[in-house]
Amino acid sequence: xxxxxxxxxxxxxxxxxxxxxxxxxxxxxxxxxxxxxxxxxxxxxxxxxxxxxxxxxxxxxxxxxxxxxxxxxxxxxxxxxxxxxxxxxxxxxxxxxxxxxxxxxxxxxxxxxxxxxxxxxxxxxxxxxxxxxxxxxxxxxxxxxxxxxxxxxxxxxxxxxxxxxxxxxxxxxxxxxxxxxxxxxxxxxxxxxxxxxxxxxxxxxxxxxxxxxxxxxxxxxxxxxxxxxxxxxxxxxxxxxxxxxxxxxxxxxxxxxxxxxxxxxxxxxxxxxxxxxxxxxxxxxxxxxxxxxxxx
Amino acid sequence: xxxxxxxxxxxxxxxxxxxxxxxxxxxxxxxxxxxxxxxxxxxxxxxxxxxxxxxxxxxxxxxxxxxxxxxxxxxxxxxxxxxxxxxxxxxxxxxxxxxxxxxxxxxxxxxxxxxxxxxxxxxxxxxxxxxxxxxxxxxxxxxxxxxxxxxxxxxxxxxxxxxxxxxxxxxxxxxxxxxxxxxxxxxxxxxxxxxxxxxxxxxxxxxxxxxxxxxxxxxxxxxxxxxxxxxxxxxxxxxxxxxxxxxxxxxxxxxxx
Numbered sequence: 001x002x003x004x005x006x007x008x009x010x011x012x013x014x015x016x017x018x019x020x021x022x023x024x025x026x027x028x029x030x031x032x033x034x035x036x037x038x039x040x041x042x043x044x045x046x047x048x049x050x051x052x053x054x055x056x057x058x059x060x061x062x063x064x065x066x067x068x069x070x071x072x073x074x075x076x077x078x079x080x081x082x083x084x085x086x087x088x089x090x091x092x093x094x095x096x097x098x099x100x101x102x103x104x105x106x107x108x109x110x111x112x113x114x115x116x117x118x119x120x121x122x123x124x125x126x127x128x129x130x131x132x133x134x135x136x137x138x139x140x141x142x143x144x145x146x147x148x149x150x151x152x153x154x155x156x157x158x159x160x161x162x163x164x165x166x167x168x169x170x171x172x173x174x175x176x177x178x179x180x181x182x183x184x185x186x187x188x189x190x191x192x193x194x195x196x197x198x199x200x201x202x203x204x205x206x207x208x209x210x211x212x213x214x215x216x217x218x219x220x221x222x223x224x225x226x227x228x229x230x231x232x233x234x235x236x237x238x239x240x241x242x243x244x245x246x247x248x249x250x251x252x253x254x255x256x257x258x259x260x261x262x263x264x265x266x267x268x269x270x271x272x273x274x275x276x277x278x279x280x281x282x283x284x285x286x287x288x289x290x291x292x293x294x295x296x
Numbered sequence: 297x298x299x300x301x302x303x304x305x306x307x308x309x310x311x312x313x314x315x316x317x318x319x320x321x322x323x324x325x326x327x328x329x330x331x332x333x334x335x336x337x338x339x340x341x342x343x344x345x346x347x348x349x350x351x352x353x354x355x356x357x358x359x360x361x362x363x364x365x366x367x368x369x370x371x372x373x374x375x376x377x378x379x380x381x382x383x384x385x386x387x388x389x390x391x392x393x394x395x396x397x398x399x400x401x402x403x404x405x406x407x408x409x410x411x412x413x414x415x416x417x418x419x420x421x422x423x424x425x426x427x428x429x430x431x432x433x434x435x436x437x438x439x440x441x442x443x444x445x446x447x448x449x450x451x452x453x454x455x456x457x458x459x460x461x462x463x464x465x466x467x468x469x470x471x472x473x474x475x476x477x478x479x480x481x482x483x484x485x486x487x488x489x490x491x492x493x494x495x496x497x498x499x500x501x502x503x504x505x506x507x508x509x510x511x512x513x514x515x516x517x518x519x520x521x522x523x524x525x526x527x528x529x530x531x532x533x534x535x536x537x538x539x540x541x542x543x544x545x546x547x548x549x550x551x552x553x
Contacts (some may be wrong), residue, residue, distance in 0.1 A: 052393070069397075082393070088385070088390070091314075098392065099306075102310075104394055104395060
């Protein structure tokens with residue numbers, strides 16, 4: 001069964017259409033990544049799933065229940081890691097977990113047990129009595145993830161969980177998310193980091209301008225859109241290469257050539273070409289689909 | 297049911313933890329200012345005014361200060377306090393991602409802030425008692441639950457104004473155009489019956505005036521007109537129910553649309 005089924009979901013803020021008809025599914029036990037540039041409609045989509053933003057049109061089901069009918073029993077099964085740090089500033093680290101647990105109506109002893117293990121899981125045990133305002137950015141993110149897990153949800157929504165963190169903190173969070181996957185949890189993730197998506201997601205939905213551009217596994221998307229190898233060739237482009245019918249994209253100062261067989265391009269480069277060759281990745285897919293221009 | 301008792305209980309606990317941590321800040325904000333008003337006006341102006349409504353000025357003033365104290369508490373709590381929680385720290389969003397719902401948050405906010413006033417009222421009456429300004433101790437104690445309920449009404453009104461205005465900068469309008477006029481023209485400091493007719497009519501607009509009509513005789517140890525109590529109760533309850541529904545709809549629009 002799909003945990004999330006979105007059909008043609010739309011959201012308008014006055015005249016502005018933030019989401020223009022998005023379809024996607026999150027099958028049980030998988031990790032789905034929602035990728036897109038800033039303003040693509042990712043956060044709005046997440047908020048609609050959580051019932052924090054009403055749909056303008058379309059159908060959105062969470063655990064098979066229409067989102068406007070979602071109640072206590074469904075909410076108990078979802079954990080949300082929002083993009084903003086909305087920890088309770090008046091409470092300590094431990095209180096942030098325990099009081100949050102009480103919102104789910106859980107038993108006191110169970111909450112305490114969960115808080116203990118989550119503080120340990122997120123390496124926050126030493127900070128448990130600190131006020132949250134005294135935590136670093138990375139610790140706050142870890143606490144927010146721990147908070148989302150307090151009721152042991154089956155489905156966890158993560159809106160840019162590692163944005164703004166240092167590499168160490170990101171690795172720690174990735175590890176914990178992989179552990180959640182091992183436990184069979186369903187994850188829905190938005191991120192700007194393609195390596196993060198490639199590492200964690202089974203399936204990727206690329207959105208831009210409030211619409212889905214394409215979806216598939218990271219491998220499928222790479223081989224479909226950018227082959228195995230990328231050559232970034234500086235202009236002027238050697239004549240032989242320019243005449244060839246190799247799949248390419250002009251990005252201003254240079255041209256990107258996408259090929260499965262590197263020799264095909266190498267043979268056409270000539271002696272004086274300046275270029276860089278590398279194995280293609282999800283970032284190439286992303287840039288190819290959403291364009292190379294800055295958005296905001 | 298529209299409200300979830302389980303959710304309200306959980307939120308109450310959270311508010312209580314915050315209150316316990318900030319109890320001295322609440323004390324200074326809620327009580328000390330009112331005590332200063334009471335002493336300054338009671339002892340200062342009280343010297344010039346010999347008797348009012350058949351009692352010493354300070355005795356007349358005590359129930360007024362008590363009844364009016366909640367207006368300020370509820371205004372700050374339902375405008376700045378609420379705004380900070382849904383826009384500033386964003387914790388309403390985190391609560392709404394759990395089984396807690398908007399209506400549970402709104403009612404908890406009003407109940408907790410209204411209850412918070414009870415200890416403040418008690419302290420005010422103790423101070424007034426030492427100035428010999430509480431003729432009926434029993435009556436004064438009985439006004440505390442009434443004033444807690446009155447706070448719910450003051451609160452729901454400023455809650456609506458706050459969410460309508462939306463931005464903290466605009467909350468000064470509420471202070472200038474609602475809170476202060478209500479405090480100054482409802483008869484906290486003077487006997488409305490002795491004012492010009494237009495002022496008497498004007499006073500009718502404010503819930504505080506109607507609350508004072510009930511509370512002042514109680515503290516003064518005078519008989520209370522039960523008919524007017526009943527009418528006031530019905531009117532104030534109606535204001536609360538309609539006010540709560542409108543606030544709920546306003547917040548739904550602001551948060552979810």
